[in-house]
Amino acid sequence: MQFKFQIGTKVLFGKGCVKASKLEFSKYGKRAFLVTGKNSGKESGALIDVISVLEQEGIEYIIHDKIENNPSLENVYTGGKEAREFNADFIVGIGGGSPLDASKAVAVLAVNDIDPIELYKNTFENKPLPVLAIPTTAGTGSEVTPYSILTRNDMQTKMSFGNEDTFPVVAFMDASYSESMPNEVTVNTAVDAFSHAVEGYLSRRSTAASDIFALEAIKVFGSCINNLIENRYDFEIREKLLYTAMYGGMTIAHTGTTIVHGLGYSLTYFKGLPHGKANGLLMKEYFKFNYETAKNKIENILKILKLNNIDEFGNIMDKLMKYDLKLKKEEIKQFAALAMKQRSSSYNIRSVTEEDLEGILRCSIKYGEHN
Amino acid sequence: MQFKFQIGTKVLFGKGCVKASKLEFSKYGKRAFLVTGKNSGKESGALIDVISVLEQEGIEYIIHDKIENNPSLENVYTGGKEAREFNADFIVGIGGGSPLDASKAVAVLAVNDIDPIELYKNTFENKPLPVLAIPTTAGTGSEVTPYSILTRNDMQTKMSFGNEDTFPVVAFMDASYSESMPNEVTVNTAVDAFSHAVEGYLSRRSTAASDIFALEAIKVFGSCINNLIENRYDFEIREKLLYTAMYGGMTIAHTGTTIVHGLGYSLTYFKGLPHGKANGLLMKEYFKFNYETAKNKIENILKILKLNNIDEFGNIMDKLMKYDLKLKKEEIKQFAALAMKQRSSSYNIRSVTEEDLEGILRCSIKYGEHN
Numbered sequence: 001m002q003f004k005f006q007i008g009t010k011v012l013f014g015k016g017c018v019k020a021s022k023l024e025f026s027k028y029g030k031r032a033f034l035v036t037g038k039n040s041g042k043e044s045g046a047l048i049d050v051i052s053v054l055e056q057e058g059i060e061y062i063i064h065d066k067i068e069n070n071p072s073l074e075n076v077y078t079g080g081k082e083a084r085e086f087n088a089d090f091i092v093g094i095g096g097g098s099p100l101d102a103s104k105a106v107a108v109l110a111v112n113d114i115d116p117i118e119l120y121k122n123t124f125e126n127k128p129l130p131v132l133a134i135p136t137t138a139g140t141g142s143e144v145t146p147y148s149i150l151t152r153n154d155m156q157t158k159m160s161f162g163n164e165d166t167f168p169v170v171a172f173m174d175a176s177y178s179e180s181m182p183n184e185v186t187v188n189t190a191v192d193a194f195s196h197a198v199e200g201y202l203s204r205r206s207t208a209a210s211d212i213f214a215l216e217a218i219k220v221f222g223s224c225i226n227n228l229i230e231n232r233y234d235f236e237i238r239e240k241l242l243y244t245a246m247y248g249g250m251t252i253a254h255t256g257t258t259i260v261h262g263l264g265y266s267l268t269y270f271k272g273l274p275h276g277k278a279n280g281l282l283m284k285e286y287f288k289f290n291y292e293t294a295k296n297k298i299e300n301i302l303k304i305l306k307l308n309n310i311d312e313f314g315n316i317m318d319k320l321m322k323y324d325l326k327l328k329k330e331e332i333k334q335f336a337a338l339a340m341k342q343r344s345s346s347y348n349i350r351s352v353t354e355e356d357l358e359g360i361l362r363c364s365i366k367y368g369e370h371n
Numbered sequence: 372m373q374f375k376f377q378i379g380t381k382v383l384f385g386k387g388c389v390k391a392s393k394l395e396f397s398k399y400g401k402r403a404f405l406v407t408g409k410n411s412g413k414e415s416g417a418l419i420d421v422i423s424v425l426e427q428e429g430i431e432y433i434i435h436d437k438i439e440n441n442p443s444l445e446n447v448y449t450g451g452k453e454a455r456e457f458n459a460d461f462i463v464g465i466g467g468g469s470p471l472d473a474s475k476a477v478a479v480l481a482v483n484d485i486d487p488i489e490l491y492k493n494t495f496e497n498k499p500l501p502v503l504a505i506p507t508t509a510g511t512g513s514e515v516t517p518y519s520i521l522t523r524n525d526m527q528t529k530m531s532f533g534n535e536d537t538f539p540v541v542a543f544m545d546a547s548y549s550e551s552m553p554n555e556v557t558v559n560t561a562v563d564a565f566s567h568a569v570e571g572y573l574s575r576r577s578t579a580a581s582d583i584f585a586l587e588a589i590k591v592f593g594s595c596i597n598n599l600i601e602n603r604y605d606f607e608i609r610e611k612l613l614y615t616a617m618y619g620g621m622t623i624a625h626t627g628t629t630i631v632h633g634l635g636y637s638l639t640y641f642k643g644l645p646h647g648k649a650n651g652l653l654m655k656e657y658f659k660f661n662y663e664t665a666k667n668k669i670e671n672i673l674k675i676l677k678l679n680n681i682d683e684f685g686n687i688m689d690k691l692m693k694y695d696l697k698l699k700k701e702e703i704k705q706f707a708a709l710a711m712k713q714r715s716s717s718y719n720i721r722s723v724t725e726e727d728l729e730g731i732l733r734c735s736i737k738y739g740e741h742n
Contacts, residue, residue, distance in 0.1 A: 001610045002385030005617075007378055010535070011580075014373030164381070208614065209382075216583050239372045243579065246376075 003207035007250055008167030009133075009144045013243070015235075017172045018049045018134065022057055024170050025050075028130045029089020032061040033110065035079055035103040040095040041065060044136035044177040047094055062086050064106075067095065070158060070268060070275070071102040072151040073116040080109020080116070083129070090130045093168070096189065097140030097149070097275065100133050104148035104166045107131045119148070119161045133168035136177045138241035139189025139276055141196055141249020143171035151269065157338050158265040167253075173246060175238035183231045187320050188276030190228055190241050194221045195279040196248030198301060200255035202294050203347045210254035215304065217247035222305040229319045259352055260286050262342040263361060266335035271325060280321050284314035285360045293350035325365055332361045374578035378621055379538030380504075380515045384614070386606075389420045389505065389543045393428055396421075399501045399540070400460020403432040404481065406450055406474040411466040412436060415507035415548040418465055433457050435477075438466065441529060441639060441646070442473040443522040444487040451480020451487070454500075461501045464539070467560065468511030468520070468646065471504050475519035475537045478502045490519070490532045504539035507548045509612035510560025510647055512567055512620020514542035522640065528709050529636040538624075544617060546609035554602045556645070558691050561599055561612050563647030565592045566654060567619030569672060571626035573665050574718045581625035586675065588618035593676040600690045630723055631657050633713040634732060637706035642696060651692050655685035656731045664721035696736055703732045 012021055025032070032054055034047070041047035047063070054061050064079050083091065083106050091110065093103025105119055107128040114124075133143035142148075146162035181189070197217035200210055221244045227237045264278035273281075287310045291298055298310075307313050327335075336357035339345055345352055383392055396403070403425055405418070412418035418434070425432050435450050454462065454477050462481065464474025476490055478499040485495075504514035513519075517533035552560070568588035571581055592615045598608045635649035644652075658681045662669055669681075678684050698706075707728035710716055716723055 001614065003382075005378075005382035005384065007376075008381075010379075011374075011376035013376065013580075209384075212583050212587050243372065 001208065003209050005209045005254070006164065007144060007253060008146065008164060009169065009171050011144060011171045011173060011246065013173040013246070015174055015176055017174050018046070019053060021172065022053050025053055025059060025132065026057040028132070028169070030059055031087060031089045032059050032092055033083040033086055033088035033090070033106065034061055034063045034092045034094065035067060035106050036063070036065050036094040036099045037067045037069070037096070038065055040099065040136045043180040044094075045180070046134045046136055046174075046177045050092055050094065050134065067099040067102045069098050070151045071098050072153055073119070076102050076105035076109065076150060077116045079106040083110035084113065088129060090132065092132045092134065094134045094136065096135070096137035097142050100135060100140060100142035101148040101150065103131050103133065104128070104146070104162065104168070105150060107166070119150070120159065122161055122163050124165075128165050131166070131168040132170045132172070134172045134177065135242070135245070137181055137185060137189040138175070138178050138238065138245040139192035141193060141245045141252065143168055143173065144246055144249040145253040147252070157269055157342075159342070173242055175235060175242045178238050178242060185274070186233060186241070187228050188274045188280070190221065190224065190244065190276070191280035191317075191320060192276030193217065193241070193245040193248040195260050195276070195283060196252045196257065197221065197244070198283070199258045199260055200248075200251030201301070202290055202297055202349045203255040203258055204349055205255040205347050207254060210251050213247045213250040213254075217244045217251060218301055218304050220244045220247070225305070225316060229316070256347055257344050258348040259339060259345050259357060259360070262339035262345045263335060263357060265342070266338050267325070270331070270335070273323065273325065277321050277323060280317050281323055281325070282360060282364045284310060284317055285363045287313065289356065289360055290348070290350050327361065327365050332358050335361060372579065374580050376580045376625070377535065378515060378624060379517065379535060380540065380542050382515060382542045382544060382617065384544040384617070386545055386547055388545050389417065390424060392543065393424050395541050396424055396430060396503065397428040399503070401430055402458060402460045403430050403463055404454040404457055404459035404461070404477065405432055405434045405463045405465065406438060406477050407434070407436045407465040407470045408438045408440075408467070409436055411470065411507045414551040416551070417505045417507055417545075417548045421463055421465065421505065438470045438473045440469050441522045442469050443524055444490070445524075447473050447476035447480065447521060448487045450477040454481035455484065459500060461503065463503045463505065465505045465507065467506070467508035468513050471506060471511060471513035472519040472521065474502050474504065475499070475517070475533065475539075476521060478537070490521070491530065493532050493534050495536075499536050502537075502539040503541045503543065505543045505548065506613070506616070508552055508556060508560040509546070509549050509609065509616040510563035512564060512616045512623065514539055514544065515617055515620040516624040518623070528640055528713075530713070544613055546606060546613045549609050549613060557604065557612070558599050559645045559647030559651070561592065561595065561615065561647070562651035562688075562691060564588065564612070564616040564619040566631050566647070566650040567623045567628065568592065568615070569654070570629045570631055571619075571622030572672070573661055573668055573720045574626040574629055575720055576626040576718050578625060581622050584618045584621040584625075588615045588622060589672055589675050591615045591618070596676070596687060600687070627718055628715050629719040630710060630716050630728060630731070633710035633716045634706060634728060636713070637709050638696070641702070641706070644694065644696065648692050648694060651688050652694055652696070653731060653735045655681060655688055656734045658684065660727065660731055661719070661721050698732065698736050703729050706732060
């Protein structure tokens with residue numbers, strides 16, 4: 001047995017956790033730099049709670065609400081520069097995966113005046129500022145991982161950096177912040193969380209330690225499937241989804257992702273598909289591709305989800321997600337080639353070739369013309 | 372759902388992990404203070420591995436091998452003073468629960484010139500030095516908890532302190548260091564690990580997050596029972612026991628312990644019973660006492676252990692541990708009264724009175740005369 005176990009983040013889970021934990025903010029300093037998107041921080045109610053705590057604690061702050069979806073290196077550069085000029089003591093990231101991932105990059109750039117491409121070197125002269133993370137979706141798990149996934153326009157894909165110092169120091173997980181999500185976002189992000197658990201469980205890097213997180217996430221996701229199909233959400237379901245996202249994140253914090261994410265990045269970058277949906281539409285073929293190599297584990301996933309076979313799983317994904325995506329032959333070739341460049345592809349439990357990835361894409365995009 | 376999740380320790384698990392991780396030492400400074408007992412560091416082979424790494428990395432060190440079993444405040448005071456005078460950058464704790472718990476106290480005292488009784492205030496002017504923990508037994512889980520359990524002669528019991536800053540920063544978990552344990556120590560420490568998982572699972576403070584650690588520990592302990600009864604140990608079993616101890620520790624890092632530990636401390640303090648044995652001999656009656664209140668969870672434990680009822684569990688404990696302990700009536704009264712003073716008694720899932728604790732003790736000490 002050989003493994004590394006590390007969750008560098010303290011999680012405070014439960015309704016009202018931000019306002020109940022003022023000292024968690026003030027212990028990191030007197031100047032906070034808030035990183036969020038245009039809307040999510042405000043609409044979720046998280047931003048106003050944070051501001052209220054900061055003002056009570058006499059902490060100065062700036063709100064940087066300029067994080068785009070799938071933030072680019074250029075986008076986080078601006079945030080980092082502003083945080084540096086503000087002389088921030090710590091970063092508060094509020095939002096879905098995009099602002100949370102961006103906040104980790106900003107935390108590095110705030111104390112390291114480097115070209116953002118150098119984030120991928122993963123070693124920094126000065127230790128990143130502490131990040132306090134407040135998710136407003138239930139999917140990414142970024143609040144408990146060291147990863148920051150940024151869009152690299154130079155390489156036409158998304159790529160992650162992160163090391164032990166980029167785990168958020170605290171994650172405040174209050175499901176009421178996720179109530180403002182539109183139904184479609186709720187489903188897509190839930191599927192993203194599920195894909196983290198599954199890809200981690202089926203990764204070559206999976207360990208006894210990561211598997212218990214993955215299995216917990218898969219189990220709890222399973223108990224939410226009917227609600228997701230029927231778009232029935234109460235607070236308890238919101239909490240379960242947030243909990244699933246947390247354990248999905250703790251899984252990939254140990255294992256990373258594999259080919260679902262690798263292929264999905266192109267569907268997001270070139271086709272504008274939301275990240276979770278991009279993963280979801282690939283998963284049935286991903287299971288089929290890996291079935292012989294990881295039969296026991298895939299059967300275990302199906303059993304936990306109370307399903308008899310992979311096709312039943314595919315039916316559920318079809319019910320959860322509508323898409324009308326067409327890919328040209330050359331796009332399939334291009335996306336497979338790009339995914340092969342992702343390190344994560346080598347972690348897939350069955351060895352993959354570019355042709356394998358083309359096959360998975362071709363079978364997944366069933367409404368495509370492939371002309 | 373409301374919980375806190377925090378494991379402030381990075382675990383490196385596997386054969387050879389100390390020598391394979393030199394940078395984990397050098398990143399904490401140039402002066403190491405090694406805290407260990409008289410024998411365990413040497414006999415286990417851990418001390419020599421650590422020294423070899425420190426010398427290769429050019430780190431100066433002092434070996435403080437004066438930690439007693441169930442170390443007292445006086446005992447850790449001496450270590451703290453020496454570490455302060457040495458101007459240590461970090462502490463390396465090597466051994467069973469006693470040296471590891473002591474190393475946390477030394478880490479505080481090395482940078483805080485306070486009376487050791489003030490450890491129990493749990494807030495320290497200066498942040499404790501980083502502790503690198505290397506267990507040579509498989510029971511305590513101290514390597515992944517913030518707790519330091521010390522003997523308080525002033526109160527005739529053991530009592531713990533610890534806060535978020537006293538988690539070891541790294542735990543090196545190499546089962547080959549546990550091969551030097553005598554059989555009896557192997558059994559007693561394994562039962563201690565099991566009691567952490569069980570008490571955490573049945574604690575009022577148990578959460579969804581702590582339960583997955585507890586259940587994993589119970590499951591893996593269950594797979595080792597026959598080996599423990601027959602004293603058959605190979606490397607795989609040693610690893611399983613170390614893994615059980617880790618998850619037992621991660622459980623109580625969230626929940627703390629309850630009345631088994633509370634009562635057991637007196638059996639150790641006054642009667643010299645090893646800690647794990649003291650816990651083990653109380654567990655059958657502990658299950659019986661809590662059965663109606665926590666029926667589902669106790670049935671689940673029995674199911675995981677493939678047992679039909681609590682008496683079968685008692686038979687296993689009898690096979691695992693021999694003891695010939697007699698208690699006088701007044702001792703039973705005294706020990707119950709002392710256990711009531713432990714905060715952990717209030718975390719027991721069923722509310723307890725002093726009389727309840729007397730009853731548990733009386734029924735547990737079946738060979739006693741109670742005269």
